[in-house]
Amino acid sequence: MKKVKILIVALFIMVAGCYAQVLQIAPMKKDPAVISRFLTVPLEEFANEKGNLPTTEKSIMVAGIPFQLINKQDVDTVSLKNVCWKDWQKDPSSYYSNYDLAPKEPDPTRIMTHIPVDYYSSIYILANCDNNRNFNNVVTFRIGKFGGSGQTKYTDFSVQVPRAESPRGGMGLIKTDNENIFLIKIPLNQEIWQDFKNQFTIDVDITKEVRLAIRRPDPCRYQTRPLGLPCGVRIYGITFERAPVKMEVSTDEPGHIFNQPQVPQFNIILTKLSNVRQCEIEAKTTDYYGNTTTFLVSDINLPYGTSLCVPLKLNVSKRGYYDLAITLKINKQPLYTRYTSFALLPKDNRKYRNESPFGTWDFSGGHFTCNDPDIIGPLYVKAGLRYGMFGFSDESREKYGVIKGNDMKLDPDGIEKLAEKIKTDTSIKPPERLMIFHENAISGEHIMRVPDVFTGRKYILSEAEEKKFKEMWDIAEKTAKAIRKYFPKTEIYFGNGAPQLLEEFCRNKFPAELLGSRGNESGNFMRMPETQPPDFIANNAGLWMDRMILDYYGYKNTPLRQCHEMCYPNTNPGNLSPETQARYLVRHMMHSLAWRIPIIRTGIITDVGNSYYFSNWGAAGFCYGLPDIRPKPAYVAIATMTQMLDGASFVRPVPTNSVVVYAPEFRRKDKKYVVCLWTIRGERQVKLIFGKTGKATITDIMGNDVPLQIKENSCSVVASVDPIFITSDSEVKNIICGAALMKKRPVGETFLISNVSNLDDWTIEQDNNRELEIYNFTCPRKKGDFRFNIVDSFEGETNVLQVKPKIPVEGSEYLPMYQVLSHKTGIEIPGVPTKIGLMVNGNGGWGRVIFELEDASGQRWISIGAEQKGEPTRWMADWFKPEEFSQLKSANLCDWNTDDVWQRSYINFEGWRYLEFPLPGNYPGENYHWPYSSQWRFSGDGIVKYPLRFKKLIITIPEKILYLTEYKPVERQEIYLKDIMVTYEPPEIAFKPE
Numbered sequence: 001m002k003k004v005k006i007l008i009v010a011l012f013i014m015v016a017g018c019y020a021q022v023l024q025i026a027p028m029k030k031d032p033a034v035i036s037r038f039l040t041v042p043l044e045e046f047a048n049e050k051g052n053l054p055t056t057e058k059s060i061m062v063a064g065i066p067f068q069l070i071n072k073q074d075v076d077t078v079s080l081k082n083v084c085w086k087d088w089q090k091d092p093s094s095y096y097s098n099y100d101l102a103p104k105e106p107d108p109t110r111i112m113t114h115i116p117v118d119y120y121s122s123i124y125i126l127a128n129c130d131n132n133r134n135f136n137n138v139v140t141f142r143i144g145k146f147g148g149s150g151q152t153k154y155t156d157f158s159v160q161v162p163r164a165e166s167p168r169g170g171m172g173l174i175k176t177d178n179e180n181i182f183l184i185k186i187p188l189n190q191e192i193w194q195d196f197k198n199q200f201t202i203d204v205d206i207t208k209e210v211r212l213a214i215r216r217p218d219p220c221r222y223q224t225r226p227l228g229l230p231c232g233v234r235i236y237g238i239t240f241e242r243a244p245v246k247m248e249v250s251t252d253e254p255g256h257i258f259n260q261p262q263v264p265q266f267n268i269i270l271t272k273l274s275n276v277r278q279c280e281i282e283a284k285t286t287d288y289y290g291n292t293t294t295f296l297v298s299d300i301n302l303p304y305g306t307s308l309c310v311p312l313k314l315n316v317s318k319r320g321y322y323d324l325a326i327t328l329k330i331n332k333q334p335l336y337t338r339y340t341s342f343a344l345l346p347k348d349n350r351k352y353r354n355e356s357p358f359g360t361w362d363f364s365g366g367h368f369t370c371n372d373p374d375i376i377g378p379l380y381v382k383a384g385l386r387y388g389m390f391g392f393s394d395e396s397r398e399k400y401g402v403i404k405g406n407d408m409k410l411d412p413d414g415i416e417k418l419a420e421k422i423k424t425d426t427s428i429k430p431p432e433r434l435m436i437f438h439e440n441a442i443s444g445e446h447i448m449r450v451p452d453v454f455t456g457r458k459y460i461l462s463e464a465e466e467k468k469f470k471e472m473w474d475i476a477e478k479t480a481k482a483i484r485k486y487f488p489k490t491e492i493y494f495g496n497g498a499p500q501l502l503e504e505f506c507r508n509k510f511p512a513e514l515l516g517s518r519g520n521e522s523g524n525f526m527r528m529p530e531t532q533p534p535d536f537i538a539n540n541a542g543l544w545m546d547r548m549i550l551d552y553y554g555y556k557n558t559p560l561r562q563c564h565e566m567c568y569p570n571t572n573p574g575n576l577s578p579e580t581q582a583r584y585l586v587r588h589m590m591h592s593l594a595w596r597i598p599i600i601r602t603g604i605i606t607d608v609g610n611s612y613y614f615s616n617w618g619a620a621g622f623c624y625g626l627p628d629i630r631p632k633p634a635y636v637a638i639a640t641m642t643q644m645l646d647g648a649s650f651v652r653p654v655p656t657n658s659v660v661v662y663a664p665e666f667r668r669k670d671k672k673y674v675v676c677l678w679t680i681r682g683e684r685q686v687k688l689i690f691g692k693t694g695k696a697t698i699t700d701i702m703g704n705d706v707p708l709q710i711k712e713n714s715c716s717v718v719a720s721v722d723p724i725f726i727t728s729d730s731e732v733k734n735i736i737c738g739a740a741l742m743k744k745r746p747v748g749e750t751f752l753i754s755n756v757s758n759l760d761d762w763t764i765e766q767d768n769n770r771e772l773e774i775y776n777f778t779c780p781r782k783k784g785d786f787r788f789n790i791v792d793s794f795e796g797e798t799n800v801l802q803v804k805p806k807i808p809v810e811g812s813e814y815l816p817m818y819q820v821l822s823h824k825t826g827i828e829i830p831g832v833p834t835k836i837g838l839m840v841n842g843n844g845g846w847g848r849v850i851f852e853l854e855d856a857s858g859q860r861w862i863s864i865g866a867e868q869k870g871e872p873t874r875w876m877a878d879w880f881k882p883e884e885f886s887q888l889k890s891a892n893l894c895d896w897n898t899d900d901v902w903q904r905s906y907i908n909f910e911g912w913r914y915l916e917f918p919l920p921g922n923y924p925g926e927n928y929h930w931p932y933s934s935q936w937r938f939s940g941d942g943i944v945k946y947p948l949r950f951k952k953l954i955i956t957i958p959e960k961i962l963y964l965t966e967y968k969p970v971e972r973q974e975i976y977l978k979d980i981m982v983t984y985e986p987p988e989i990a991f992k993p994e
Contacts, residue, residue, distance in 0.1 A: 135232025320702025364391020384642025495519020784817025
């Protein structure tokens with residue numbers, strides 16, 4: 001008998017799992033409780049297809065959920081087959097995207113409705129999906145504000161909709177003669193509603209599956225867009241369910257930033273809207289290193305119709321950055337979660353903030369940023385920043401100890417007027433700095449090349465460029481003379497223009513006393529702080545190149561400066577992770593300090609809150625932007641740095657036995673020594689040798705202190721990509737680096753292309769390769785002379801390929817050398833791989849591997865960056881014979897930021913490491929390119945046809961590297977290679993922020 005019962009139960013479970021509950025349609029009840037609980041969404045304006053819902057009622061109830069059906073005779077559903085990102089082919093580069101602005105006119109590619117601002121917990125839809133598998137069955141609700149230049153913030157809630165032929169799905173189904181229609185619940189499990197409390201309505205964009213979209217060729221926009229197969233979902237009705245309890249999260253501290261001995265506290269305001277007696281709050285903190293702690297507030301009794309403030313104390317154990325997830329639970333079940341962040345900083349012990357060199361850009365209300373000085377001002381104070389807030393009043397800046405952070409640019413008339421104004425208003429002080437130029441250039445062609453000093457090829461100005469240069473010369477001369485006349489103590493910044501403009505003025509002997517100081521403005525963007533010349537967009541490389549130009553043309557006494565717009569590492573989708581941004585910003589500022597830059601203004605104080613956020617500048621904030629201003633890890637990293645270097649001056653780089661381990665040393669006014677220590681890739685044990693025994697402390701990037709145990713004048717610490725600060729009574733004499741721990745071979749599905757354990761199947765190309773020499777305008781190359789040898793073993797790997805360059809070779813010492821290994825037959829790669837890589841034993845010399853592939857259509861792919869549109873530039877004519885140049889059919893030049901600007905293929909490490917590079921590919925449907933396809937040049941339509949065939953491996957090796965401010969050769973010139981392979985992770989997993 002017992003066996004029979006078990007069998008019956010098992011059969012019941014099997015049947016229940018195969019067939020969903022059949023639902024009935026009933027007329028809508030005009031019940032006030034139903035009306036107050038639900039919001040039905042009218043869909044008439046979007047109706048475009050005839051469906052099969054078996055009712056003539058226009059207001060119905062299904063399983064207790066009301067729906068307002070489409071009241072049209074010929075169409076009664078909303079088909080999503082035409083919804084898409086209509087600009088996917090144009091891939092616009094504009095600061096504001098049209099997609100981010102709610103349509104003002106009917107648009108068949110967008111289904112966007114608007115609902116009143118309120119708190120909602122669920123969406124219910126009556127829907128099904130076309131049975132044709134050429135249509136995707138994912139529907140996405142993008143909820144928020146599409147304000148373009150106004151507030152632009154939306155959150156995605158997606159669900160798979162069962163196909164019409166499916167016997168089950170959702171909460172149940174309505175059967176018709178030839179298809180099933182499903183009731184589907186979409187939990188709105190994120191609390192986003194308080195972000196729009198100053199708005200009247202919320203935008204609801206109903207679209208297909210969304211994917212990461214990074215622009216090509218120039219990757220200057222980072223966003224998620226509806227891409228892929230067309231959506232086969234048909235929607236009959238949409239209803240929002242209001243939340244039974246509102247939850248609003250805030251703190252009393254601007255930016256949720258606390259200083260010890262404060263204990264972080266959030267205020268949770270709960271408002272009961274329905275028959276809920278009790279609830280609880282679960283808060284989960286996650287620190288910078290991934291450690292989690294859970295806090296619980298139980299048995300909260302809610303009075304009806306009034307608000308209750310619940311204090312939430314978060315007694316975390318360490319300082320630093322914290323992600324915070326606050327979940328409201330009813331009957332032990334999560335209703336929704338508010339995601340935010342906070343920071344716990346040490347007590348502010350800075351004594352010399354009024355001497356600090358640090359500041360940042362501040363939009364001061366522009367681009368939907370905060371214009372409240374009492375929110376922004378404290379962010380500067382707690383981070384130890386001195387320069388910024390230039391859109392705020394003098395009184396506001398003075399209140400928070402901030403100096404106006406921008407550099408003015410005036411013409412001669414403007415300078416004279418300012419001088420007259422100062423005469424009549426003594427409260428106005430003469431400017432400390434004035435710029436001659438602001439983002440000016442002679443021409444687009446003139447700046448799309450490496451300056452002549454580094455190539456040995458002189459650029460000849462065209463007639464139009466000569467005219468423009470003369471005009472700029474006259475402006476510069478008149479402006480500089482006016483500054484010297486009216487403001488003799490004001491520092492002149494020759495900038496913030498490109499190095500090519502500086503070179504043209506220096507070559508033509510612009511008077512040094514009028515040139516003043518060089519004002520550098522290297523944008524850097526996603527590049528590593530240690531990125532090498534001749535990439536003039538990089539921060540440290542740009543400073544070094546400016547110095548070289550000045551010295552070469554006889555301006556050795558002209559100082560280097562950095563202008564108020566420089567260095568923008570961004571955290572928008574697919575760009576840099578917040579953790580990487582944090583470590584990069586500190587390392588950038590270490591390089592600037594090594595050049596003794598007196599004013600350093602990186603990034604922006606907060607992200608912007610409009611469509612500009614998705615650009616190369618908008619997500620470079622130390623904090624997230626409106627409406628919830630809160631810290632990123634970068635904010636804590638910068639606050640830690642300014643605290644550790646309070647009153648400090650750069651002394652020297654501490655010697656290490658590695659070119660990838662950095663240790664700039666500073667001396668503070670309290671006589672303490674501070675060393676900032678990091679390595680570029682991986683991590684390694686290092687031994688610090690002190691001048692004498694004494695006390696020392698290590699402080700991590702999050703501000704946590706640990707005493708060091710010094711024995712016999714030495715101790716060991718771990719150097720990683722995160723800078724740490726060693727404070728000591730005695731100087732660190734030198735640092736001895738141990739073995740590096742690096743990324744290992746990939747796990748999961750792989751395909752070995754070649755182990756390169758012999759060269760029988762390879763040809764070493766002997767001819768010059770024009771493409772490699774001139775295509776990348778930020779990094780031209782020269783032909784190298786490499787020796788390739790198979791060695792039995794090297795540092796734990798057997799049968800490896802040694803690549804040893806002969807140095808020097810003909811050509812500029814500043815250009816990297818290249819050599820091409822061509823496979824004689826090519827090697828077919830099965831399937832659809834997403835990354836290619838190989839094992840490399842690096843020398844820290846910033847060599848690089850470049851891959852060349854061919855797809856099934858014969859289209860060539862090479863990892864040197866997508867080509868820009870337009871005609872060949874005249875700079876290229878210097879590298880070609882006239883008849884060769886005349887045959888060029890395209891620009892034949894990469895676009896901005898396309899030549900592996902994330903440095904994924906660079907050999908900037910020591911020891912064995914698996915180096916991998918994202919492959920090109922395309923999403924289904926429109927065939928929009930995969931996120932990092934901008935880093936590949938292609939010869940055809942830019943759509944990869946499989947299978948791919950591996951063709952060539954190209955190796956580049958520089959003669960010297962830039963290490964802080966010193967340009968020098970590496971100790972070991974050769975590198976070692978093994979096991980070229982591909983991996984097959986899905987694009988949504990493979991392509992993540994760096």
